[in-house]
Amino acid sequence: MTRLNLSFACEDYDRIRALRDGRVVPEGIDLNVIPLPVEETFYRQARYQEFDVSEMSLSTYLLTLDQPSPPFVALPVFPSRSFRHQSIYINTEAGISGPEDLRGRRVGLPEYQLTACVWQRGIMAEHHGVPVDSVRYYTGGLVQPGRIEKIDLDLPPEISVTPIGPDQTLSAMLAAGELDAVYCPGRPAGFGTDPRLGRLFPDFPQVERDYHRRTGIFPIMHTVVVRRSVYERHPWIARSLTKAFTQALEPAYADLAQRNALKVMLPWLEEHLAETLAALGPGYWDYGLEENRHVLETFSRYSAEQGLTARPRKAEEIVLGQADDGFLL
Structure with missing residues (x-):
């Protein structure tokens, strides 16, 4: 079976690195990971739709859903989160x-x-x-x-x-x-x-x-989008990509817990990680629709209340998920 070549633009995050270095390979896909600053990725993807798959601002993506023909679909994958x-x-x-x-x-x-x-x-x-x-x-x-x-x-x-x-x-x-x-x-x-x-x-x-x-909110900043034209030709890629992104979280978690030789230049990383786990729980960066329903729907409500989008949306209207029979994991 011929593997599908897809380009993927994203910041060089620890939770993406296993996809870039080949430790995790999406089923049926040759993923060309292009590390770019987020500002460049957002501009090029929103303006020119240059990449098959990319990181995208959650706000920008929601705005595209109000267009007559939305150009992207989003996976339940969130590479950037931050308290603000x-x-x-x-x-x-x-x-x-x-x-x-x-x-x-x-x-x-x-x-x-x-x-x-x-x-x-x-x-x-x-x-x-x-x-x-x-x-x-x-x-x-x-x-x-x-x-x-x-x-x-x-x-x-x-x-x-x-x-x-x-x-x-x-x-x-x-x-x-x-x-x-x-x-x-x-x-x-x-x-x-x-x-x-x-x-x-x-x-x-x-x-x-x-x-x-x-x-219960750890704010989502960015999601991962697929050009709608690519997804409609190959709907199976949503499952494959989401599975791969989820698998790539594990080595990132493991690197944080590595104590013998610190992989991050923070001398008290172990203490900081313990504090984070105590405050947020062990699955604090989990992907998935249901795991992030409240966060997604809160953000969508804020966007509508602030005059940006036409209406609040349910999580199923924002990202692909279990409601898609071809996407069950």
């Missing part, structure tokens, strides 16, 4: 002592539709009393000027989003007091050295553990 309380930054001279002080303030975002920012706005609205429309948003590059929204937005009039100038950055505006806060996945230039820059949640590890304990 830690990456809400404030100007320490703006008189902000807690989340509620952000109401009526000026908040910078790299892009309104960014997955991290959807989570941050949703969490602030649902858990901290900061409604999405109570803040004025300003979008642009965090450390480099010129960033623009990758996708055209059609937001409700009550949500205020203004692009910053072509030569401005969110980092400089935050330090200068032209912004009161920044929601982002990265870190503003000068953070850690400029006393004007701080975190909204200085005790973020405990805040994020408490959030997970209350909600």
Whole structure:
């Protein structure tokens, strides 16, 4: 039987590495793994559909589902997850002592539709009393000027989003007091050295553990998509790929637990891993539709509430899963 050649663009994550180095091989598929920075992968796939399979921002993918002919289907595979309380930054001279002080303030975002920012706005609205429309948003590059929204937005009039100038950055505006806060996945230039820059949640590890304990959510950032035209010609690849991605998690878990010779340059990795397992449980990075139903549906609700997507979707409408007879594992 001839094996199917597929290209796959993704960041060089530890949970993908076994697919790249050949320790895990998808059944019936020769997978050409192309390691790329996430920004490049997202741009090339969303704009040009260059790859058969790719990592994709969960927010961008949900936006494509509102198109008349959605170009992608998503596997229940989530290579990037992150708590985002830690990456809400404030100007320490703006008189902000807690989340509620952000109401009526000026908040910078790299892009309104960014997955991290959807989570941050949703969490602030649902858990901290900061409604999405109570803040004025300003979008642009965090450390480099010129960033623009990758996708055209059609937001409700009550949500205020203004692009910053072509030569401005969110980092400089935050330090200068032209912004009161920044929601982002990265870190503003000068953070850690400029006393004007701080975190909204200085005790973020405990805040994020408490959030997970209350909600059961470890936020999904990215999923894995397949070009719909490829999937429709070869529907069996969904099962094969998902099985392979799941198998590739095991060596990543094993490497974290390796104590004799540390594979990660963290001297107290064993203690950190034990704390993570105690807080999140042993399957904290599990793939699968049912395992992630609550996370997916919460994010979809946030996206709709924030004016990005037409309606909240059920998990079965977002990713392939057990409801697909040809996809049972």
